[in-house]
Amino acid sequence: MTYSLKSFSSIAQIGKDSWQRAFANGGPTLQYSFLLALEESHSVGSKTGWTPHFIGIYKAADLVALLPGYSKSHSYGEYIFDHAWANAYAQHGFNYYPKWICAVPFTPITKQRIGFIELVTNTTESTDNSINRAAIIDFLGQALPEYITEQGFSSAHLLFVNHTENTLLNSETKLSQRWSLQFEWQNQNYTDFTDYLSWMVSRKRKSIKKERNKIAKQGISVKQHFGTELSSEHMAFFYECYKITYLKRSGHEGYLTRNFFERLYNDMAEHILLVIAYENERPIAAAFFLYDTTELYGRYWGALNEADGLHFECCYYQGIEFAIQQNIQRFNPGTQGEHKILRGFAPTYCHSYHLLNHPDFAHAVEDFVQREKPAIQAYKLQCDELLPFRKENESL
Numbered sequence: 001m002t003y004s005l006k007s008f009s010s011i012a013q014i015g016k017d018s019w020q021r022a023f024a025n026g027g028p029t030l031q032y033s034f035l036l037a038l039e040e041s042h043s044v045g046s047k048t049g050w051t052p053h054f055i056g057i058y059k060a061a062d063l064v065a066l067l068p069g070y071s072k073s074h075s076y077g078e079y080i081f082d083h084a085w086a087n088a089y090a091q092h093g094f095n096y097y098p099k100w101i102c103a104v105p106f107t108p109i110t111k112q113r114i115g116f117i118e119l120v121t122n123t124t125e126s127t128d129n130s131i132n133r134a135a136i137i138d139f140l141g142q143a144l145p146e147y148i149t150e151q152g153f154s155s156a157h158l159l160f161v162n163h164t165e166n167t168l169l170n171s172e173t174k175l176s177q178r179w180s181l182q183f184e185w186q187n188q189n190y191t192d193f194t195d196y197l198s199w200m201v202s203r204k205r206k207s208i209k210k211e212r213n214k215i216a217k218q219g220i221s222v223k224q225h226f227g228t229e230l231s232s233e234h235m236a237f238f239y240e241c242y243k244i245t246y247l248k249r250s251g252h253e254g255y256l257t258r259n260f261f262e263r264l265y266n267d268m269a270e271h272i273l274l275v276i277a278y279e280n281e282r283p284i285a286a287a288f289f290l291y292d293t294t295e296l297y298g299r300y301w302g303a304l305n306e307a308d309g310l311h312f313e314c315c316y317y318q319g320i321e322f323a324i325q326q327n328i329q330r331f332n333p334g335t336q337g338e339h340k341i342l343r344g345f346a347p348t349y350c351h352s353y354h355l356l357n358h359p360d361f362a363h364a365v366e367d368f369v370q371r372e373k374p375a376i377q378a379y380k381l382q383c384d385e386l387l388p389f390r391k392e393n394e395s396l
Contacts, residue, residue: 002059002060003057003058003059003064003135003136003139003143004057004058005055005056005057005058005143005147006055006056006057006058007053007054007055007056007151008052008053008054008055008056009051009052009053009054010039010052010054011032011035011036011039011052011054011068012036012039013054014054014056014066016032018063018066018117019032019066019115020032021115021117021118022065022066022115022116022117023066023112023115025112026111026112026115027109027111027112027290027292027295027297028268028271028290028291028292028297029104029107029109029111029290029297030068030104030111030112030115031268031271033263033264033267033268034104034264034268035068035104037260037263037264037267038105038256038260039052040259040263041256041257041259041260041262041263042257042259043105043255043256043257043260044070044105048255049072049073049074049076050070050071050072050077050105051070051071051072051073051098052069052070052071053069053070053071053100053151054066054067054068054069055067055069055102057136057139057140059119059136062119063117064116064117064119064132064136065114065115065116065117065136065140066114066115066117067102067113067114067115067158068102068103068104068113069100069101069102069103070100070101070103070105071098071099071100071151071153072097072098072099072100072101073097073098074097077105077106077255078101078103078108078157078159079108079159079160079335079336080108080157080159080160080178080180080350080352082157082354085356085361085365088361088364089154089358089361094154094358094361095154096154096155097154098152098153098154099153099154099155099156099157100148100151100153100155100156100157101156101157101158101159102114102156102157102158102159103157103158103159103160105255106255106256107160107299108159108160108182108334108335108350109160109297109332110160110161110162110182110332110348110350110351111160111162112162112165113158113159113160113161113162113165114136114137114140114158114161114165116132116133116136133168134168134171134172137165137168137169137172137173138172138173140173141169141172141173141174141175142173144156144175144355145355145357148355148357149357153357154356154357154358155354155355155356155357156175156354156355157352157353157354157355158175158352158353158354159352160350160351160352161351161352161353166351169353173353175353175354175355176353176354176355176356176362176365176366176369177351177352177353177369178351178352178353178354178369178372179349179350179351179369179372179373179376179377180349180350180351180352180376181347181348181349181350181376181379181380181383182332182335182336182347182348182350183333183337183338183340183341183345183346183347183348183383184330184331184332184333184345184346184348185319185320185323185330185331185332185333185344185345185346186329186330186346187323187324187327187328187329187330187331190324191324192321192324193317193320193321193324196320196324196344197209199389199390200344200388200389200390201388201389201390204342204388205388207342208317208343208388211309211312211313212309212313212317214308214309215277215307215309215310215313218279218307218308219279219280220277220278220279220284220307220310221277221278222275222276222277222278222313222314222318223275223276223278224273224274224275224318224321224322225273225274225275225276226272226273226274226322227270230265230269230272230273230274232262232265234274234276234286235261235262235265235272235274237276237283237286238261238274238276238286238288238300238302239258239261240302240304241285241286241301241302241303241304242254242256242261242286242288242300242301242302243258243302244302244303244304245301245302245303246302256300261288268290271290271291271292272288272289272290272291273288273289273290273291273296273322274286274287274288274289275287275289275314275315275318275319275322277303277307277310277313277314279305279307283304284303284304284305284307285301285302285303285304285305285307285310285314286301286302286303286314287300287301287314287315287318287319288300288301289319289322291322291326291328293328294328294329294330295328295329295330295331295332296319296322296323296326296328296330296331296332297331297332298315298316298319298331298332298333298334299334301314301315312339312343315333316333316340316343316345317343319331319333320344331345333345338383338386341383341386341387341388342386342388343388344387344388344389346383346384346387347379347380347383347384349376349380354369
């Protein structure tokens with residue numbers, strides 16, 4: 001069984017049908033239209049430090065797997081932080097960049113990272129897809145060291161892999177596994193937001209009600225815009241909020257261009273939720289979400305005017321309400337933020353895999369992630385204790 005790797009400098013070089021077959025369950029951010037919009041809007045490209053470098057795996061002449069990938073000249077927008085590794089390289093006179101990452105730009109979401117394309121196998125071969133997938137990942141683990149050296153990369157990083165990939169990468173490759181933590185909301189078949197609050201201890205429930213009541217007391221109303229209720233004017237307003245908020249916080253207008261959001265609206269409007277806050281019927285803030293039938297993804301926030309509690313209302317509580325209304329099972333509000341715990345977002349493990357070609361640095365990173373893992377596990381236990389929900393037999 002002969003496998004080989006091939007690189008693509010644009011997703012446009014890969015057939016849309018092949019990509020969509022490979023990532024049918026990858027969620028909105030792995031849609032062909034989403035990744036193409038990143039490129040054609042110049043939100044990624046050589047000038048941004050994100051140069052598209054997709055990888056295809058072939059079995060003889062047949063394409064059997066695809067990986068979304070980028071050559072990186074920095075570590076921003078990844079959310080698995082390796083700046084210390086880059087600094088260690090520099091201190092010893094080595095170049096950490098460019099590196100290759102398998103990820104979706106600016107998207108810290110655990111999701112499919114290796115898209116398999118099912119083939120009709122010969123009668124003499126196994127038709128067990130799990131066996132074929134294991135063989136492909138075994139090949140990937142063996143081929144990556146030579147491949148990244150040939151391509152001039154210091155290292156390879158697969159970020160936010162899903163559960164199945166985590167199992168296979170851990171068993172079939174020698175890449176270093178790194179653990180991290182995010183906070184995620186789970187829908188326990190709640191009927192509405194009041195039902196959701198009823199599962200919390202009294203003081204936490206009262207705190208959230210008080211926080212939400214602040215919005216109305218400030219003369220602010222909040223509306224959800226999606227489906228046929230979502231307009232290009234709503235999107236244009238959101239982008240102004242996004243741009244201004246980035247300018248205030250970071251001194252630039254954000255990684256994503258106006259054209260990127262316009263393309264998403266034109267090509268993927270059915271996956272977009274905008275939550276917009278109004279003061280005296282004038283829009284003042286907006287939160288941008290993506291969603292599918294199983295998961296809601298909180299992505300971007302911006303405000304023209306600040307108001308007490310507005311960020312929590314638009315980015316968390318409205319998202320929870322939407323997920324309950326649409327019977328969506330999970331809500332990922334984005335990375336970091338311990339303040340999410342008290343609002344019902346539970347700590348959830350994330351996994352990434354790393355290959356550094358320099359043997360001394362590879363050993364150092366393997367030692368680091370092994371020592372980091374129990375600290376992450378201990379931190380999760382601490383976070384679990386902060387969740388606002390009643391324990392079994394605990395009174396209201």
